[in-house]
Amino acid sequence: MPTLTQATGAQFTRILAIGAARGDLVVPNADIVGPINSSDEWIRQRTGIETRVRASRDVQAIDLATDAAREAIEKSGVPASELGAVLVATISNPVQTPSMAAVLADRIGATPAAAYDLSAACAGYAYGIAQADALIRAGAARYVLVVGAEKLSDIIDPTDRSISFLLADGAGAAVVGPSDAPGISATVWGSDGSRADTVGMSNTLLAFRDGTAGWPHLRQEGPSVFRWAVWEMAKAARRALEVAGVEASDLAAFIPHQANMRIIDEFATQLGLPDHVVIARDIATTGNTSAASIPLATHRVLAEHPELSGGLALQIGFGAGLAYAAQVVVLP
Amino acid sequence: MALSTEEVLAGLAELINDETGIATDSVQLDKSFTDDLDIDSISMMTIVVNAEDKFDVKIPDDEVKNLKTVGDAVDYIVKAQA
Numbered sequence: 001m002p003t004l005t006q007a008t009g010a011q012f013t014r015i016l017a018i019g020a021a022r023g024d025l026v027v028p029n030a031d032i033v034g035p036i037n038s039s040d041e042w043i044r045q046r047t048g049i050e051t052r053v054r055a056s057r058d059v060q061a062i063d064l065a066t067d068a069a070r071e072a073i074e075k076s077g078v079p080a081s082e083l084g085a086v087l088v089a090t091i092s093n094p095v096q097t098p099s100m101a102a103v104l105a106d107r108i109g110a111t112p113a114a115a116y117d118l119s120a121a122c123a124g125y126a127y128g129i130a131q132a133d134a135l136i137r138a139g140a141a142r143y144v145l146v147v148g149a150e151k152l153s154d155i156i157d158p159t160d161r162s163i164s165f166l167l168a169d170g171a172g173a174a175v176v177g178p179s180d181a182p183g184i185s186a187t188v189w190g191s192d193g194s195r196a197d198t199v200g201m202s203n204t205l206l207a208f209r210d211g212t213a214g215w216p217h218l219r220q221e222g223p224s225v226f227r228w229a230v231w232e233m234a235k236a237a238r239r240a241l242e243v244a245g246v247e248a249s250d251l252a253a254f255i256p257h258q259a260n261m262r263i264i265d266e267f268a269t270q271l272g273l274p275d276h277v278v279i280a281r282d283i284a285t286t287g288n289t290s291a292a293s294i295p296l297a298t299h300r301v302l303a304e305h306p307e308l309s310g311g312l313a314l315q316i317g318f319g320a321g322l323a324y325a326a327q328v329v330v331l332p
Numbered sequence: 333m334a335l336s337t338e339e340v341l342a343g344l345a346e347l348i349n350d351e352t353g354i355a356t357d358s359v360q361l362d363k364s365f366t367d368d369l370d371i372d373s374i375s376m377m378t379i380v381v382n383a384e385d386k387f388d389v390k391i392p393d394d395e396v397k398n399l400k401t402v403g404d405a406v407d408y409i410v411k412a413q414a
Contacts, residue, residue: 222373230381
């Protein structure tokens with residue numbers, strides 16, 4: 001029997017470029033407080049959100065994904081035809097199949113790249129970066145496009161006081177490729193399905209079809225999510241630094257999922273980050289865009305602090321499933 | 333050694349002061365966290381986690397919902413220490 005040939009790839013990988021697309025509508029707190037009997041002050045105090053961006057009715061998550069992907073591809077200098085795989089992290093694709101990734105690959109000229117969606121909610125982008133790194137080092141692809149794309153405004157209930165008022169629309173994209181030096185650390189990741197009820201959809205599509213429940217929307221047990229997101233995720237973040245072989249003082253930026261400003265601030269306190277570490281706070285004007293939030297926040301950090309290019313960023317996604325992923329990356 | 337109700341109340345008042353700035357002498361057993369002290373659910377959870385550390389007890393998420401007053405929290409902590 002002949003010996004099989006197995007592929008091997010590049011020894012190291014890195015993020016080559018980031019692209020971003022935000023919803024075209026700026027939605028201030030004043031526009032959404034009525035149905036939740038709330039106020040601008042109440043929302044700012046509990047979430048740090050001043051405005052969130054949402055997309056017009058005729059703009060879909062795939063459109064935002066396309067814009068973000070095109071920017072990342074152009075900045076990377078990698079022709080779309082060289083992409084070996086296109087991964088889209090999303091929870092808001094309005095159809096179960098085909099994948100948003102396959103349609104995106106075609107739109108950007110990457111066909112016949114391998115393409116698939118992954119469902120890890122707010123951890124989706126960090127899961128995607130872990131997969132891209134593994135695919136390239138395994139020789140399954142030379143360049144991989146990772147996109148987090150959400151139109152969460154399609155799956156909200158305006159009267160929900162648990163999470164809907166946080167949510168926003170956007171897409172962020174990263175081109176990942178081979179590197180001469182390490183650019184993506186090992187990922188610390190996991191999930192806990194026993195806590196699936198903590199954050200997720202209100203009900204199934206079947207219940208909606210049968211008239212026993214309304215349109216499915218995101219909901220959460222806010223205090224439980226807060227506790228997990230800060231104190232449990234701080235442990236994961238510390239492990240990510242450990243496996244990367246770096247200290248908090250080595251970081252240029254901390255880019256957590258933009259869930260809630262209170263989570264971000266308490267998280268940073270728990271990690272004891274030195275003052276020089278830039279903390280991404282894109283949520284204040286963008287809102288919570290689930291899988292898109294880390295690349296959108298990264299894009300903003302690099303726009304506001306271009307000198308951080310080449311520095312280390314700790315990124316951590318966490319959310320429904322209770323799925324999470326943390327890794328240290330070299331900023332493009 | 334388990335702390336007394338008075339000692340837990342004093343310790344809890346310090347944690348509440350750290351998180352919210354509320355004066356420690358305003359933290360009385362009959363005060364409601366939400367209605368009297370105006371502590372929101374996120375601050376409440378921060379206080380709970382810090383109380384776990386300070387008093388070496390476990391306060392599960394499901395129990396937090398039952399802690400309506402300062403007295404409820406003090407009673408829970410005193411019993412959990414036993």
